[in-house]
Amino acid sequence: MALDFSLSVDQEAVADAFGAFFAAESPIDVVRGAEPLGYSSQLWQKLRTLEAPGMAVPPHAGGGGATLSDLVVVAETLGESIAPVPLVEHWVASRAHPAPEIVSGDQIAAIALRPADAEGIWRLVPGGAIAGVVVGVDGDELVAVQSSAPMVSPHNHGSAPLADRSARGGQRVVLGEAADLERHLDLWRVLTAAALVGIAERAMRMGVDYVLERHQFGRPIGSFQSIQHGLADLPALVDGGRFLAHKAAWAFDVGLVDGVGVIDMDEGIVTEFAPLAAMALLHAADAAAVSTDRSLHYHGGYGFSLEYDIQLYFRRARGWANIIGDPSLQRRRLADLLWGRAAPTAGR
């Protein structure tokens, strides 16, 4: 084993296959056609023919047994195409609750990122508008609840299929304890980070393409140094996000979880899964935010218009990332993981 920043041969094949699939089956017309709900059932059915919905589940439960690293590769291609399917949420929920109809993709599953409130409602569940099953915490328990999907979402920034769902109103299965949710959230963080890296990468390319095409003062605006320098910052952010998502996935795949990995802040060594997952999402969210912002800005007024595609990416960069909660609070949570919880009464 040695440091290696390349994808495996198999992963290259997976990246090519899913990249080609989303390019062919989820072109921008499909993304636009799926708005405002943010879901294309035709695209979901096509993913089923690839057995993609069951990829995350181990073979003994009937799934494809993909590693988290493999799923990261696919999630990045999904992000590049901003494909209107809740594959990330479904994968995470299916690991928690690998029922056959979920593994097959017949039933879409989603994961409630926040516990149910006092009334037993999971608020704004990503994928909740279209999922037949929602996995989440209610009180002390992690449960899966099957009920009918509303198939309608409140108008929202990222055109995501969000909905409030009842934790008590349907057919309910207890999966475990409330504390189990953290692991599932970490998987969601890593895969969402990968999807955001895809957004950041594509937005950067769209920006580069546009500034080469757009002429002002008799030359492509991409020949102006101010614009070049704004774009030149992006590769570090995109590559950093990709490596962090892969490092987190690697840590999970080799079992560096629950304290088996290292957190040594004196030496700057972090190989434990949970803090890496938190870092991956926070950084990828910033990378996608900055990349889509600069790219849209260089499009000028066209970027602001609905006609151009960069606004679709700009909105999802924020919509997909912020659904788990205020990044400031996510950073404080990361600080707790790295340095331990602070005594609440201490301080200046």
Added chain:
Amino acid sequence: MDFRLTDHHEALRSEIRACIRAHIDDEVIERAHRTGANHCVELAKALGDAGLLGKAMPGEGQDPMVMWMLSSEAEKAGAPFDSVGMALVIAGVLNEAGTAAQNQRVTAALLAGEEFVCFGLTEPDGGSDLPAITTRAVRDGDEWVINGSKMWTTMAQVSDWVFLLTRTDSNAGRYGGFTVFIIPMDTPGITIDPIHTMSTERSNATFYDDVRVGDEWVVGEANEGWRVVSIMFGFERGMANTGALTPLLRRFSKWAEASGVIADPVHRERMAQVAIDAQVAELLTQRTAWTAAIGEPSGMQGSIAKVFATEAYQRHSRWAQAAAGPEGLLGLNEPGAAAEGWIDHDVRHSVPQTFQGGTTEINRNNIAERHLNLPRAR
């Protein structure tokens, strides 16, 4: 992807760490700050004796991971390592482009940690526009006569050699007509003027008045010097200091813990952000080393890592200073200084990182033109 070091690399890293820690204490660090030379002969010698400098030298067939581990361990320990880093770069250049005699005389001494070298490249009127330099070497019989001046010849006062870029033909185009020399610093005609900086580091201006040297000190071919400095830039970019966030965060968090500030959620939030950027800087730097290790050009990745890491270092050290309040303003070893004055030192030390070894703007030009394939802007 895989993020494990091999057992071989883990063992080497432990050896490097042990060697550095055995030769670095508060007194050594204090001496480096007092004298302005980021330099420690004892450490260099120990690394040389252990064969670690030979392993760390950049170049074909060498293992770029060793250079990364050496730089990053030295950075974490606050060790005065700059003179060794410079020696390794020039050893690598001579190994690739120098003569057998030069390697026998110079490279061997550099890799033994016994002799040191400064870079004579930049001039008062030639910095980022390096081809604009005017230091000339003129043929006189069997000798070359060199006249001119160089800026930022850091470490000249402790160096045995200067790696000197000169013009030898001004009619050979923008990149033609340069010649590189490796010259003993005690050659008559060389003088050194100190330049004191806002950090503790001292730099120098060096002057070359009728310095006479023979052909034996020409590196590569006469008039083919640009090729030689290009090799050097490739090595230099691969070893840019990108690991400064880890010691900054370590010192800040220890101070924050002692002062109780660590419980402040706003500060915790920022500490987490520094930790993220430290990870990203390390991953980008490891990727550069890995790319070189698989035999592919890694200069672009070095540029990407350097721009990110050096800007993050400035941003976060300035935040740490503000967060530490009045005590964050106190200098090294002042009583009551936050983190023994290291935070103030980091703010100062981070300043030149965005222009030394290639400015951020030149790096951004390169990334835009050669990585994003945008048209040439100038």
